[in-house]
Amino acid sequence: MRNAGDWKAMLRFLGITLMAEGGLMALCAMPAVHFADGTLWRIAACAAVTLAVGGALWRAFRNEKVIKDRRMSYLLVTVLWLTLSVFATLPFLVTGSTLSLTAAWFEAMSGVTSCGATVFADVGSLPASVLLWRSMTQWFGGFGVVLLVLALTPRLGINKYALYTAEASGADNTGKSAVRTTVTVRRTLAVYLLLTAVFIALLNASGMQMWDAMNLTFTNISSGGFSPYSDSIASLTHTQQYLLAGAMLLSGVNFTLFYLLFTFRWRQVRHKVDQVRFYLLVCLLSAAFVVLSLRYGSGYGWSDAMRCGTIQTVSALTTTGSVVGDYTLWWTPAVFLLLMLGICGGMAGSTSGGLKAMRVLILLRNARGILRNRLHPNAVNPVRLNGSPVSGHITNNVMVIFMVFGTTLMLGVMALMLAGVNATEAIGASVGCLTGYGPGLGASGGFGSYAHFSAPAMWVCSGLMLLGRLECMTVIILFVPKFWRT
Numbered sequence: 001m002r003n004a005g006d007w008k009a010m011l012r013f014l015g016i017t018l019m020a021e022g023g024l025m026a027l028c029a030m031p032a033v034h035f036a037d038g039t040l041w042r043i044a045a046c047a048a049v050t051l052a053v054g055g056a057l058w059r060a061f062r063n064e065k066v067i068k069d070r071r072m073s074y075l076l077v078t079v080l081w082l083t084l085s086v087f088a089t090l091p092f093l094v095t096g097s098t099l100s101l102t103a104a105w106f107e108a109m110s111g112v113t114s115c116g117a118t119v120f121a122d123v124g125s126l127p128a129s130v131l132l133w134r135s136m137t138q139w140f141g142g143f144g145v146v147l148l149v150l151a152l153t154p155r156l157g158i159n160k161y162a163l164y165t166a167e168a169s170g171a172d173n174t175g176k177s178a179v180r181t182t183v184t185v186r187r188t189l190a191v192y193l194l195l196t197a198v199f200i201a202l203l204n205a206s207g208m209q210m211w212d213a214m215n216l217t218f219t220n221i222s223s224g225g226f227s228p229y230s231d232s233i234a235s236l237t238h239t240q241q242y243l244l245a246g247a248m249l250l251s252g253v254n255f256t257l258f259y260l261l262f263t264f265r266w267r268q269v270r271h272k273v274d275q276v277r278f279y280l281l282v283c284l285l286s287a288a289f290v291v292l293s294l295r296y297g298s299g300y301g302w303s304d305a306m307r308c309g310t311i312q313t314v315s316a317l318t319t320t321g322s323v324v325g326d327y328t329l330w331w332t333p334a335v336f337l338l339l340m341l342g343i344c345g346g347m348a349g350s351t352s353g354g355l356k357a358m359r360v361l362i363l364l365r366n367a368r369g370i371l372r373n374r375l376h377p378n379a380v381n382p383v384r385l386n387g388s389p390v391s392g393h394i395t396n397n398v399m400v401i402f403m404v405f406g407t408t409l410m411l412g413v414m415a416l417m418l419a420g421v422n423a424t425e426a427i428g429a430s431v432g433c434l435t436g437y438g439p440g441l442g443a444s445g446g447f448g449s450y451a452h453f454s455a456p457a458m459w460v461c462s463g464l465m466l467l468g469r470l471e472c473m474t475v476i477i478l479f480v481p482k483f484w485r486t
Helices: 004-027 028-032 042-058 071-086 091-094 101-112 130-145 145-152 160-165 178-205 208-219 237-253 255-262 266-297 303-317 331-344 357-374 392-418 423-435 454-469 471-479
Strands: none
Touching: 004 028, 004 042, 004 071, 004 130, 004 208, 028 042, 028 130, 042 071, 042 130, 071 091, 071 101, 071 454, 071 471, 091 101, 091 130, 101 130, 101 454, 130 178, 130 208, 178 208, 178 237, 178 255, 208 237, 237 303, 255 266, 266 303, 266 331, 266 357, 303 331, 331 423, 357 392, 392 423, 392 454, 392 471, 423 454, 454 471
């Protein structure tokens, strides 16, 4: 990769994205003024620096519009997320919310990757501008930073499909042309904006202040899980908790499917039925198990068991991480199930993390076919999805992603234990950060935080968040020697 033009075009795209981040950062000055939290000039300075750096990059390389080497897409996406996380630390540091660069980096990475793990034990003490910034990082990070820029910038001169798949490798792609990719991304953004507006209105109508409704909608519709309260969503009314559970459940559905439903394209909807059915079935069966475990294993009444069990199950499956009760005190099998749900994740093309329900379904059907071949060696048992056979290439890719995901998870646990984290918390933190679920086990689970983690442990967790958000492959491919050869 010796083409200097590719590098310049990459810097141009990075500049455009930084300007977008700076613009969103500038919006956080409004609560600083409204609530008079004393951070106005500091937030304005952060936004100005981000805008200035982004503008300088764009101006210096504004004529470099084409990336010819597709491999640069993987590098661009990884560098982009790292750079955005660097600038996202500024509000935390400049406002004095934390004096530790490590803690600020952890919080920024958790926000941008919509993970939901936090280092702030007392979230309520943070300035209003910082609370909004945490929520906004999850909102644009949940949709996808690259996808947001692709949707809003019509002529980038960059291989949009390559960028689309590099950032959203779990997406339910519908076409391989740049035009088709742009249409898909814009439709997805339209649905995302609509759902955001609807749930802000519903929460406000339920009696919640507009400020809280905005913050909680931003973080739950993005499968993020940050909250302006230290007890997450436990102190909300039951109606508000159920509304947020609805936002979580919908955030785990393929957004393209919503667009097809809104435009009455029933034939295309049928091509996604298997994934929807599997996603809802896993949610229903898991919720039933957790509800029963709370009723008979933890002594909850039926009403509380239904509410806490259902909402926490949806939160885990969609990797949102909002907490309605201290699940670390629940029956151990139920806690284990919640972790496994985080690994599964929601549907492809949603804001959820994890492996994605479609991949898990393909793995299960592939295993069923292998078992049938043991009984009938000459039989042909192709893996089918929505009635159509899945190519061997896709099946192999899913198996490789599963292997890489599992290996990364185990290495993450080992690295955290070497950093001084006990085994239980290491497992919970590794699952929570890699899947994007956020809360882990022990002191970092339930209503806890990662504030007690050592600096090396926080850096390991931050790396797991990045790997999980980009589904491992986009980052790992950069370490393959052939990637850098011409």
